[in-house]
Amino acid sequence: QGTRDHPPAQAALRERLLSAVVSCFKRHGAAAIDTPVLELRETLMGKYGEGTKLIYELQDQGGELLALRYDLTVPFARYLAMNKITNMKRYHVAKVYRRDSPATTRGRYREFYQCDFDIAGQFDPMIPDAECLKIVHEILSDLQLGDFVIKVNDRRILNGVFAVCGVPESKFIPACSTVDKLDKMPWEEVRSEMVGEKGLSPEAADRIGEYVQLHGGLDLIERLLQDPKLSQNKLAKEGLGDMKLLFEYLTLFGITGKICFDLSLARGLDYYTGVIFEAVLLHQENEHVEEPVSVGSVAGGGRYDGLVGMFDPKGRKVPCVGVSIGIERIFSILEQRLEASGEKLRTTETQVLVATPQKHLLPARLKLISELWDAGIKAEMLYKKDPKLLKQLQYCEDTGIPLAAIVGEQELADGVVKLRDVATREEVRM
């Protein structure tokens, strides 16, 4: 349930998509690492907030208690701490596992790929953070997925908001995970969850509501920096100052047109400590709809300065910021688009089919194909002793092989091969 096989057409499309993402990561100088699918159970516990209950655990068959990784960020942090690495730019493309309710039409599965790019190290503020947003912008533009917006916020700003609205610090994380639902439910419902389930006072909830419904650009940052309450809060001031710096860098990158500072963005995971962001595709359902409709998040990430320290015996921190590309949702979109276009993706790369027009020529085919393979040419033949020529040419048409190398009795006698262009039917002897 919630997993799937990828038949060749899907695997080919996926390879094309992943290679676009990986080229972008390499363009930004990242090195690849690989970590096991299995992690110690204790490594994963307490890192994912409400997600923790979705972790797949292995049966205790003796030895260590294991679980399947839930994302690639926690294993990366564990890797940095274990190897005492304080400085690294890496990417990792691999499958992760969540015992979630599958919604396969929207691209939500229990086994799915993540494509992560992260920068670890103590650097000057917001330079690596800005690069992460540039990467999201490059990938979504390259893939031509249509219009998109990248929402940006900062956990410090959110925590500052909670503080000035009178929320006790112990309730910051629950408040945060409730705010995160604002993209799926109206404020009234979020408010009632805050008061009912999370135990915030109605007044605090109302005050929060005034902030988290705001979104804008540099102008909003400036306005909040002047906000009489928020400007008094150390965390919020830091967050807003950094947000201003981020916008400066994004302006130099020329991408602020797609960036929106959105105070309702909270992200579900516990480990974020600074900037957070999420990219959503905007989709004009039909021409009469004025407001673009969001079709969901296709990339997300943020800063997590405390996570590596949780795995270090001495608690030494390594600041990190990273981005994860939501490849499954993008894959669903590209797949639907390909289907609609009627274009057929080739699933193999075979350049030439080795064929014979008469019987008893299997040895000639085997000799020729062996020469071609040894010369690095992608070649196939039918696994029949005496296939009909028509069947062999039909196979080329069905699978998109552009050339047929034909050896008949005459060609054998003359020491030549007849090379046929399958589409034009032109033939040359060589």
Place this chain on the structure above:
Amino acid sequence: QGTRDHPPAQAALRERLLSAVVSCFKRHGAAAIDTPVLELRETLMGKYGEGTKLIYELQDQGGELLALRYDLTVPFARYLAMNKITNMKRYHVAKVYRRDSPATTRGRYREFYQCDFDIAGQFDPMIPDAECLKIVHEILSDLQLGDFVIKVNDRRILNGVFAVCGVPESKFIPACSTVDKLDKMPWEEVRSEMVGEKGLSPEAADRIGEYVQLHGGLDLIERLLQDPKLSQNKLAKEGLGDMKLLFEYLTLFGITGKICFDLSLARGLDYYTGVIFEAVLLHQENEHVEEPVSVGSVAGGGRYDGLVGMFDPKGRKVPCVGVSIGIERIFSILEQRLEASGEKLRTTETQVLVATPQKHLLPARLKLISELWDAGIKAEMLYKKDPKLLKQLQYCEDTGIPLAAIVGEQELADGVVKLRDVATREEVRM
């Protein structure tokens, strides 16, 4: 235990190795598929002989009972049956899981990559089988791993041997798995396991011993086809006839020099039904050793005509033959060789570092690097506001970046960039 992280240098070497293997698979016209790491527990049970106890099972957290895949062959057969596919040439490169005692120096892990190529379908005898052996030959030659031999046998020949030696059919599989140990222990020990643990009569074991210690080429096949007892056994005759055909095809491929018909080869898995093979590297420990010493299996496979039928409700069979490349052992060898050579593999592909020689030029760096990224150029910069030029050039040398694009105050005023070749220190303004 038995798993490992791959740091960038290893990940880069692995990428190089896997891409050599995948190119070979693509050269032979295979399409890629992907299947989940998780399979239903029942899918895996009863397929792996003594290996079954090494299967990782997931905890029952409600819903289906799951296990981690043990190889890529059973999932492939399950995939064919589920989708009623009767004809397919596919490759699959992915991780598999076995709760084995790890022997990491020899490249044996609990999580490891398999690289599989299989041909499914009803075809004329031994043509796809010969291609599998050609693939092993191509890959081991390409990777320049030194001398190797590919041992070939046939389960039908082995079963014929057991039959004519007086072993009851119910003991064929246990007898087979004992014969399989002949590459690791002397005949005397194998014989005593047969008699002691597997309950064969001493006479039967002695008769088996006369056959399974034979190895050779076409001459041996001819001799056994004349063997008074074996030639009377239907299965053995079929197997020997096909083995002769196989050698004919391998002669046309020009690879018989590395092929050895070896009656001791049995392979541990239950599902093989015809040809089986295994490639081992030969290693001249030192010049005084006359006999080459085997350093273990680096590829293996065979024919399994019954496996797909086990997953089909009506038991419809799809004949299959395939090969699995033992990438982990090859990786260990290449890694040791790289280490010995002192060569340093680059872990990133960055072409140019964007650098500034004075302070307050971060905006110039951000603008230039953004232009480079947008032009598809792999570029990095240090994440510092005002890094020293020497530090920036040092970073190029450390990570192998060949060029530095330098923008200083003068360059900005002139509207140029200074491009520096890091190795030669030559500079051009452009």
